[in-house]
Amino acid sequence: MRPRTKRERLVAELSSKLPEITEAQIRWGKKHCFPHNAYRCKDEMWCSECGKMWVDVTGQKEGYIKCPYCGERLEMKVSRKAKDNAVSYLTVVTTSGDFQVLRHFYTARYARKERDTHYFIDEVCQQWITSDNKEIVIAKAMNMGCRGWIHTTDMSLKQSGNIYYPHSYDIDGYVYPKVKVLPILRRNGLRTSFHGVTPAVLMRALLGENKYAEMLIKTRQYGMLEFYMRRGGLSHPWAVNICNRNGYIIKDGSMYDDYLRLLDYFHLDTHNAHYVCPKNLKKEHDKLVEKKRKIEAKIRAEQKRKERIERMFRMKQDILSFIKRIQPFLGMEIKDKGIVIRPLESVTQFYLEGKAMHHCVYQNEYYRRKDCLILTAQKNGKRLETIEVNLKTFKIIQSRAACNKTSDYHDKIIELVNRNMGLIRRSAS
Ligand SMILES: [Zn+2]
DSSP states (O other): OOOHHHHHHHHHHHHSSSSOHHHHHHHHHHHHSOEEEEEEETTTEEEEETTTTEEEESOOSSSSETTTTTEEEEEEEEEESEEEEEEEEEEEEETTTEEEEEEEEEEEEEEEETTTEEEEEEEEEEEOOOTTTTTTEOOOOOOOOOSSTTTTTTOOEEEEBSSSSBOOTTTEEEOOOOOOOOOOHHHTTTSOOOTSOOOHHHHIIIIIIITTHHHHHHHOOOHHHHHHHSSSOOHHHHHHHHHHHHTTOOSSSSHHHHHHHHHHTTOOOTHHHHSSSOSHHHHHHHHHHHHHHHHHHHHHHHHHHHHHHHHHHHHHHHHHHHHHHHGGGGGOOETTTEEEEOOOOOHHHHHHHHHHHSSSSSTGGGGGOTHHHHHHEHHHHHHHOOOETTTTHHHHHHHHOGGOOOOOTHHHHHHHHTTTHHHHHHHHH
8 A cells, every 4th residue: 555645654754764673672582582492302402592402311301491502591391393483573662753653573583403593583564553543554465364474575554454353463572671652651551561461452442442441550450451451341340449449459350350240149249348359369259159159059950850850740741641542552452473563551661662672752752642552563572663553544654663674574564553443443432
C-alpha cells in the first residue's frame, strides 16, 4: 500500500528516520530472547550459545552449568539433538513525533553442535499508534497463510488486520527495557513493564479501549490486569475496589476470579472485605472448591437415586402390563417336526432371548409394545429364531436368528406360524 493520507505520509517519513538497531539492543536480544541450554548426550555436552562441545563425567542431568568456552550460564537438558534453532521477537518501544512506536525485530538463532552459532535479526514490523488510538502498520510482506516473513522485501504500509482478525500485527515480543512512551500513556500508568500483556494490546487498553486497564495498572493489580486483558472483562469490578481500599494485591488473576465465582455460588458477600481479601487465596479457593465438589457429588448421587427409583417403578409397570397382555397366550404352543414355537411369557424371557440371540428384543423393549407378540422358535431346546407378529394385522413382521440373521429353518418357521395364525387370532380376541 502506498501512503495516501497526510498521517500515512508522515509515518512513512518518520519511519525512514528511525535509527538502526544498536549493538546494545542486539546484545540484549541475544541474551533474553532465547533459552540458554547445555545439551547432554551421555558424557558429551554442547552449548547452544557457542556450539562448542566438551566432556563432562559428573553425570549431572539438571540444574545449571557454565560453558567452559563462552562462560554462559546454561540450563542442562538431556537430549540427543545436535541442532537447536530458535525464533523469537525483540520489541523496541519508542516514540517518534506524536506517535508511539513499537518496532518488532524477528530474531533467530541457529545453533549446531561443534559449529559456530549464527544469529539473524531483521526488523519486520512497526506499529505506529497515536494518542487518539489510531494505528498505522509498516511491515514486511508475509508469505501465503501468514506463516513467515519475506525478509528480502522492504517494509511498507500495511492494512492492520481485517474484520475477522483485527490487529493481526500485535506481536508479543521480548521488550527491550529502555522504553519510551507517549505522555498520555505515562499519565495513564504505563512505565517500562507490560506485565505479561502484549505491548500493543496494553497500549490500546490504556488509550481508552478497555475500561478497567488504567485503574488496574495504577493500583498495581498486575495479576488482575493480565487476567483482565486476556478475558476482556471483570466479573466483579467492585471487588477490585475493595482490594485497593484494603491494600490487598491480587497475585493470581484467574484464581481470584474463580474464587469470586465460588463466593457467589455459596451466596457469600462479595462486597465484604473479609471474603474479598483472603489472607491465603489458594487455601480459601481450594477449600471452597472442595466444598462445592462435595455438594455437587451429593446432588449427582441424589439424582442417580431418583433415576434408579424411577427405573424400578417403570420396570414394575412394564412387568405388570406385560403380564396382563400375555395372559391369553400363556401355554400356547405351535409344534411341528421337532420345532416348537412359544410366546415369550415374561420380561425375563425377553432378556434371555436377546442375550442368547445377540439381538435387541430386550434392549428395544419389545415387551412394552401393545400390538406385538414375540415368539421363540426352538428345536431340542436350542433357539432357532425370534418371531414378531403384529396383533392388529396378524402378519409376521420379522423372524430372526442369532445376530439378526436367518436360520436354515426360516421358511419352515414362517410357514408354521402363518398356518397357525388362526390360533393366535383366537387367543388374542
Ligand atoms: Zn558456550
